[in-house]
Amino acid sequence: MKRSVMSVIAALLVGTAWVSAGQNVEIAEETLGLSKVSVDADTGLVEKPYSYKGTAPGAGNKRIPRAYDNAPPMIPHDINELPIITQEENTCTSCHMPDVASSVGAIPIPKTHLTNLRKMEDLKGQLYQGRWNCTQCHAPQAELDPAVMNKFKGAYRKKIGGEYKTNLIKTLREGVVEDKSGSFDLNKDLLEE
Numbered sequence: 001m002k003r004s005v006m007s008v009i010a011a012l013l014v015g016t017a018w019v020s021a022g023q024n025v026e027i028a029e030e031t032l033g034l035s036k037v038s039v040d041a042d043t044g045l046v047e048k049p050y051s052y053k054g055t056a057p058g059a060g061n062k063r064i065p066r067a068y069d070n071a072p073p074m075i076p077h078d079i080n081e082l083p084i085i086t087q088e089e090n091t092c093t094s095c096h097m098p099d100v101a102s103s104v105g106a107i108p109i110p111k112t113h114l115t116n117l118r119k120m121e122d123l124k125g126q127l128y129q130g131r132w133n134c135t136q137c138h139a140p141q142a143e144l145d146p147a148v149m150n151k152f153k154g155a156y157r158k159k160i161g162g163e164y165k166t167n168l169i170k171t172l173r174e175g176v177v178e179d180k181s182g183s184f185d186l187n188k189d190l191l192e193e
């Protein structure tokens, strides 16, 4: 009995020593990254200047093919001169809202953006405010000369209309077991067929 109490105390002491030793262990920053140098080391890399594809919007910039069905199209025109997008002020909408788009030759904002998809509520031409920050999904494309080329090839089904078309509002539930009630409540258990 006495022996086992002693061994418990001994184990506790060893444990404490181990914990306090652990607290002092420093991880060398050279071991943190993939390259075994200090994380503060200046590797001498200089970002080369680059520019974005395209000129002013509407100057006939070629549209960029999408990567896959209903992927957000990338921005083919220059957006450098445009003010920063805020929820209150957004120059993108001044050309892309459906009521003005055709007059400036822009592609109109699609129906998915004018719908509250959480409630499947048609916002009657108003932009859903979960989408105000356009460049969160649509980005301008830099022109670069990378050391290794990206070999990714886009893939899309012809029935959608190809790499420049959108039909997402019609295919949102594609592949989902149909809820007979027609409800769009994703928290609700979907009934098996």
Ligand code: HEC
Residues within 6 Å of the ligand: 056, 057, 058, 059, 060, 061, 062, 063, 064, 073, 074, 075, 076, 077, 079, 082, 091, 092, 093, 094, 095, 096, 104, 105, 106, 107, 134, 135, 138, 164
């Ligand atoms: C002065 C009007 C104008 C403004 C402002 C503008 N665009 Fe455009 N946008 C166009 C036109 C016109 C096109 C067609 C390509 C072209 O001719 O430049 C286009 C094309 C696009 C496309 C390609 C769509 C597709 O299906 O290929 C996207 C995406 C886009 N714009 C997003 C934006 C975003 C995001 C902003 C704000 C940062 C913006 N645009 C501001 C006029 C405008």
Ligand code: HEC
Residues within 6 Å of the ligand: 070, 071, 072, 073, 090, 092, 093, 096, 107, 108, 109, 110, 111, 112, 113, 127, 130, 131, 132, 133, 134, 135, 136, 137, 138, 164, 165, 166, 167, 168, 169
């Ligand atoms: C959360 C991501 C997201 C945000 C934010 C967003 N979009 Fe989109 N956008 C998409 C996706 C995905 C598509 C393609 C599928 C679809 O139609 O919804 C698209 C399609 C488009 C198209 C092409 C329509 C067509 O018929 O080819 C335009 C133009 C566009 N968006 C403009 C905008 C503008 C302007 C804003 C800001 C007011 C914006 N988007 C905000 C994801 C987004």
